[in-house]
Amino acid sequence: MNTAEGEETPNNPWDSPQQARFRREVRQWCRDHIPRDWRSTQSGVDDAEFVRFQKAWFTELHSAGYAVPHWPAEWAGGPATRGADPVMSVEDQVVLYQELAAHDAPRLVLAFVGIHHAASTLLVAGTEEQRRRHLPAILDGEIWVQGFSEPDAGSDLASLRTTARRTGDSFVVNGQKLWASGARHADWCLLLARTDPDAAKRKGISYFLMDMSTPGVDVRPIRNAVGDSHFCEIFLDDVVIPADNLIGAENAGWQVAQATLGAERGMTMLELAERLAHAGFRRLVETAPVDDPVVADRLAQFEIEITGLRGMCRRVVEGVAGGPADASIVKLYYSELLQRLTDFAAEISGPQAHTALTKPMSSGWESGSWVLDFVGSWEWTIPGGASEIQRSIIAERGLGLPREPSVA
Incomplete structure (x- = not known):
């Protein structure tokens, strides 16, 4: 149960002695540092307070070595419990997130x-200069957004139309990005743009680091069904990006994106x-x-899932x-399970669940404001590849079934 409210989580009988020690360390830190009232104080706050709280909480975690446990120790800093390992062990990361x-x-x-997608991209495909510029800055509070999806290139990301035209030692970018989470607060953007319009869809895309303060970048919030503006549109009008901000080789951005973002899906999904x-x-x-026996039966089914x-x-x-x-x-299973659970919670929680108008800004789609959580849960079946796309990947790559015929 929630130890912030006085309950204690049970010991894990499968912990090794080292894991048990680390679990005790993390538990004590949680008791001492997690704000007990953060849910109430973060409900209905304005953007400025949300950003302030998020940055302060990140600093608190980083000071303990818990903010970026998946980073190599040379970049992570902080007193993480790693021993001689260059990265906190998977076992300890599991304990930490639990x-x-x-x-x-x-x-x-x-x-x-920033700590997952941008860091993974920089560590796997960035230059030493790019890593030295951005990884310490992320630990100091630099905020990142992902500029991938477009109005006509969501699930079919390879159809993106944003262009980057090379002019000397720079690229001039024009286009539009959609569903950019947190863009109005971001300092930098992971940007995919087409650098070779004559190449095959996946062959002519390049991967850039874009400074969000560059002239020509216009961020417009999108008000969603729950009343907030987490998602944004990004309009790019003759935005100049230095060639030094190219990640990987020109026209190889698709491969970089697949390799670096795929590397982070496991641990981020475990945390979720x-x-x-x-x-x-x-x-x-x-x-x-x-x-109620019907409710008890459904809860038992959810616990199994x-x-x-x-x-x-x-x-x-x-x-x-592991398989391809x-x-x-995991993404398909999580997103659809989240939908079912929040739907059921809204169904049985009574009128009060249907009159809640706000939820804590620093929670996810499982905040306990069940109707808002249910509406928000639908986002998880779309970004990162819609459920239909995930089923196609599972069929083709996992089960070896024939590819779907092209509609082009």
């Missing part, structure tokens, strides 16, 4: 793209699965009418019998 979720820690919503188990399912159990999800995520991050469609399986 305890943060169990203690109802706020989510790193603003830093997410733990949040669903604790902030989502356990919060639901605390308020559900469990004496969540246990399966956590197990799958653990296998992916540990590299156990593992990331798609």
Whole structure:
């Protein structure tokens, strides 16, 4: 249960002695540092307060070595418990995410793209100069956004039309990006643009780091069904990007994106699965009418599904019998399970769930404001590849079924 409210999580009998020590360390840190009232104080706040809180919470985690446990120690800094390992062990990362979720820690919503996608891209494909410029800055609070999707290139990302034309030692970029999470707060953008219009769809794309303060960048918030503006459009009008900000080779951006973003899906999904188990399912159990046999049966089914999800995520991050469609399986399973759970929670939570107008800004789509969570859960079946795309990947790459015929 939520130890921030006085409950204690059970010991894990499968922990090694080292893991048990680390779990005790993280638990004590959570008791001492997680704000007990963050849900109430972060409900209905304005953007400035949300950004302030997010950056302060990131600093708090980083000072303990818990903000970027997946980074190599040479870049991560902080007193992470790593021993001689260059990266915190997978086992310890699992323990960390389990305890943060169990203690109802706020989510790193603003830093997410920076510490995962941007960092992975820089570590795998960036130059030494790019890493030295941006990795320390991310730890100092630099915010990133992902500029991939477009109005006519969402699930079929290879159809993107934003262009980058080479002029000397720079590229001039024109186009539009859509569904850019947190763009209005971002300092930098991971940008995909077409640099060779005559090449095959996946062959003429390049990967850039774009300074969001560059002239010609226009960010416009999109107000969604729950009333906030998490997503944004980014309009690019003759935006000049130095050639030094190119990641990987020119026209090889598609391969860079697949390699670097795919590398992060396992651990980020494991963190989300733990949040669903604790902030989502356990919060639901605390308020559900469990004496109703129909409700009790559904809750039991959800617990089985969540246990399966956590197990799958653990296998992916540990590299156990990995397959080419593992990331798609986990993403599809998580997003649709989240929809079912929040839908059921809204159904049984009574009128108060349907009158909630706000939820904590630093929570995810399992905040306990169930109708808002349910509406928000639909986003998870679209970005990062819609559910239909994930099923195609599983069929073709995982099961070896014939590719769908092209409609072109």
